[in-house]
Amino acid sequence: MKNELEILVALQDLDLMLKELDEVRQLGFDVRSEGEEALAKAREELVGQISKPLLGNYERLRAKYKRAIVPVKGDTCLGCFMKLPTYLLTHMQRDQRVINCEGCGRILYWLK
């Protein structure tokens, strides 16, 4: 079972894919309309596993910034380049929880 952060990240990856399907098709790749429907369905399934407030948070961030979830490099949010406090970094690494950047509000994802 995936935790909520992992489901959110999967959702962002899926949204990124949906957004560029037309461009990928134009490059000569096989992108079928029934495949697009399957993706939309997969999206519904992921959305169903995320709590309403968190989903609202994700959608609001996505509308505002395009990327709702951004990586953390070292101790820096790569969305706004704010240095994150140590206690936040410890939480992130240890608990794999959904944590918003104190600077920009985006959801943080630990890359390494």
Added chain:
Amino acid sequence: MEIQEITGFFKEELFVADLKGKTRDEVLDELTEKFISGNFIKNHELVLDMLHRRESVGSTGIGHGIAIPHGRTTAAPELTIAFGKSSAGVEWEALDGEPVHLVFLVIAPPYEENNHYLPTLGKLVEFLSKAENRDRLKAIDNFQDFISLFSQ
């Protein structure tokens, strides 16, 4: 964007001269594992899920024995390409039904400053549409020769 610029996205750790995988799923798994062992990405499952999703939309086998599985993922720090060869060939549900011998796995982050992801896919498709380039790729067995093929 020029084809030479792509060479920077290839890594020696992500060069597989002889793929062990016999099926599409096995090859995707094998190449994704290279990203993990090479320390390019930490979340194997996330990347693999994304790649399977992409294949469910339509095969990334573009014909002539070539597959270019691809996608953006939050788990990727930068645009990176793995390459694998299969002498036996792998069933990929390709457009022309032919088994796949050359696999380019292109993984990109959600956002890159230079926006190289789609142009890179386009350049790869263009480069691989030439039979002489495909034949040369089939003949190489080491990373240095591989890179110089794209540097010419």
